[in-house]
Amino acid sequence: MKKIISISLVCLILCLTGSAIGTEMDARSEAEGASREQVYYEYIITRAYKLRELGAYETWSLDEKAALDRILVEGGYIDITGDNAIFNDIPNEDDVSQEDAIRIAGEAITARYGITVEHSSDWIVECSFLRMNTIAMWDLRFKKKVQVIDASRGNYLYDVYEANVDSPSGAVNVVQNGQFSNGPLVEAEEVILLSNDLSKEDAINIARNAVISGWIEKRGLPEDIFLDFRVTAAVASDYQSGSLGRVWIVSFQPDDEVLCAYFYSYVVVMDSETGDVLEIDNGSSNG
Secondary structure (H helix, E strand, C coil): CHHHHHHHHHHHHHHHHHHHHHHHHHHHHHHHHHHHHHHHHHHHHHHHHHHHHHCCHHHCCHHHHHHHHHHHHHCCCCCCCCCCCCEECCCCCCCCCHHHHHHHHHHHHHHHHCCCCCCCCCCEEEEEEEEECCEEEEEEEEEEEEEEEEHHHCEEEEEEEEEEEEECCCCEEEEEEEEEECCCCCCCCCCCCCCCCCCHHHHHHHHHHHHHHHCHHHHCCCHHHHCCCEEEEEEECCHHHHCCCCEEEEEEECCCHHHHHHHCCEEEEEECCCCCEEEEECCCCCC
8 A cells, every 4th residue: 555655645746747748838938939939029129119220131141140140149049050040140251242252143143134233333242151051142132223113212113133142152042133122112192181171191191190199108119110111192082981971091110121020010991081090900919
């Protein structure tokens, strides 16, 4: 009987211990998840303020891109030994130099497409140096403006040629081309107002204040960063099959694709005459 009791006690102790260990592991997992989220949030906010300071991400120097990604690396968000880890870094003396990488990529693009993209004022060259576990490579994009879409926001359509150059071998493993726009592909249409409609400026101000007062804090979005979002506004009578009557639809969206993926866009729908806010949609899962 004693043995049975003893075994029963051991089983009970193991169950309790296992439960405690499981609870501790769950708590640790939650803490690690929260920590990773905090690290990525720090990265997002730092990126947002750096975009204000430096302009579009594509124009940043290698040092500036690497410094931003260092937040993810040092915070443990990116495991630099992992197979899928990709981050910006600075080339060392054994790597292909930036000058040589541009030359190699340019020659590969010329060989494939018959155009010259290097050493030409018509082309903008964007460079990133990436590391992936034991692999390193240059990612190079050559862009040429082909259409002005909205000069006031620096929005253009570009022809783009891209090549990846392995380092230190100098082998070219990707050559491709396409077109790229850093904003909507069409100019904003002129809004035709009726006599009782709010002005576009008033509609935007009402929408902006509605988002600021009720939404951005829980999304962790600083107000001054939100104020940098691209704004579009239009009047519609057929929104939701006209069930809401004539409305202003005002949208706020980051120009930067990484910020957009994190914060999404904010769409505010309001009565076109009174300015009463009828809907606010964000679609983000970050809050």
